[in-house]
Amino acid sequence: MSTQMHTPMNTMKWLIRRELWEHKGALFWAPLAVALVLVLLFGGGAVYSIMHTGSFDLQFGQDQVVAVNGIPHALRAKLASMAASSYLLVSAPLFLVLPVVVFFYCLAALYDDRRDRSILFWKSLPLSDRDAVLSKVIVALLVAPLVLIAIGVATSLVLLSIGLIAAAVNNVNLIVPVLSDLRLYLSPLYLLGFLPLYIVWALPTVGWLLLVSSWAKSKVFLWAVGVPLVTLAILAWFDFLVGRFSGVSLGAKWIGNEIVARMLGGLFPGIWFGEVGTQGASQMQNGLDASLLLSVSYSTLATPGVWIAAAAGCAMIAGAIRLRRWRDEG
């Protein structure tokens, strides 16, 4: 007999490990590749510009180009403040990798093993369908974002270091003011602070994708994306044709915003800004005000739509579990 404990917790740990074995390409290597590209592009660009021009220029907005050579004290402080507060922004492209990776992960999660029939191997082990599906939910909503946050923070720190060294070489030493700025250390925590919000917003999309993944006999992508979009297109066409004469509307616009957008777009970090707009961004003269951003973001939880959608997401996950339990894989 094996000596390990076979607690539910332990089983979940193995199920998650299993997901990481299967999807390490998408969950680790893809973001790492993007991170590498960012480092080479931005870091290499900074190094290149130092070596060739002996200075490097910062561009503010459209045409405010400032040569960072012998700059006034106030500007130096402002630069340090921006670097310390906003350095995470440089890895923003990484966070576009997240929705793509998780979208395709969810579509494959309950479909691939049915297609190749290896589901019967997993089902021959003492693993409940509930745990199997929940392990995939955890990977999609928790593990994948955490990996991305870790890689994103690491990448940003590497690029910040390159930037600081490059500036120092140009006699603009920002190292001390940046290192002594508390926001340098708080930024990753603020980023983590978005995770619970992200989970609530991503739930409907993850639920929908897992439901399709558990149900479809083939062509999961077409079902997942096609059904909502085609439905929406038909409704919009109806509203367009009929609505202008009779005033009868099927509410295509509302359905698009409240249902389809949440079903398909929930994985995009920051989708909640669609709810509140980017108010407050104009007040951020000295870099990102993370706490303001957080509070604005969390204020979207005051609308019932978010919670109804999240509940629907949970219901769809329950549906996916049920389908996986009873689907005949003959």
Added chain:
Amino acid sequence: MSAVLSARGLTKRYGKRVALDAIDFDIPAGRIVGLIGPNGSGKTTTLKAALGLIAFEGELSVLGFDPRTQRDDLMKEVCFIADVAILPRWLLVKDAVDFVAGVHPRFDRSKAERYIANTKLTPTMKVKEMSKGMIVQLHLALVMAIDARLLVLDEPTLGLDIIYRKTFYQNLLEDYFDEQKTIVITTHQVEEVEHILTDLLFIRDGKIALSASMEEIGARYVEVMVANDKLAAANALQPIDQRTVFGKSVMLFDALRAGGLSRTQLAALGEVRNPTVADLFVATMKGTYA
């Protein structure tokens, strides 16, 4: 000992087609049962019902559990290899062993490693790099190391060469099986398993055509190589099947059917022997005997 598997009125419909037609059977503990039937007869459906993989009507109890509602508990005691099951392509040998050891309380890691050591598998090999036979070897090594009370094998040796097949069945008998365990096997290669089976369950068109232990079958069915001058006498005893081997008639008799035939009575007709399961199967499925 109560039945390990017990079905009453087990019925499964796929749309209008009836795959299992209210079948009843009992499988006691400590048996090795051959579930045998033509393609589409309902064997795999029976196994899927028993393993909680499909919904069904009627009653079915497996180790005292209802596979529909108590599958999670059932799977701690049962293991199976489905005929179409394969291992996921991305799985490494060592990860497979780690995983099963991690989630299965009845898995014996050293046993699995011992089986694997007898193959060409290496710990860092991926399933997608393996031949069909090697995948089956890995699957069997994992399953044989699980101390399950009921083991269901649906075509377990498909794709294996003959040497490994023989070793597998030998291991199954010597290393795995004991009186606490029950094994249900379906296979097309009946000759390979008949010497290890203790019971036969023939299934045909969703119905049980024959359910008997090997002893009962030995006592009940007799094959006679009938001498040419005794043909008329033999035919009068209503053989359930006959074929010709080297110009001689070989007839199969059901001792119960022809009103209590004895072996000595049949021996008068010619050389008497026990039929093979394959011959019995062919005779049973022919439709001359329902």
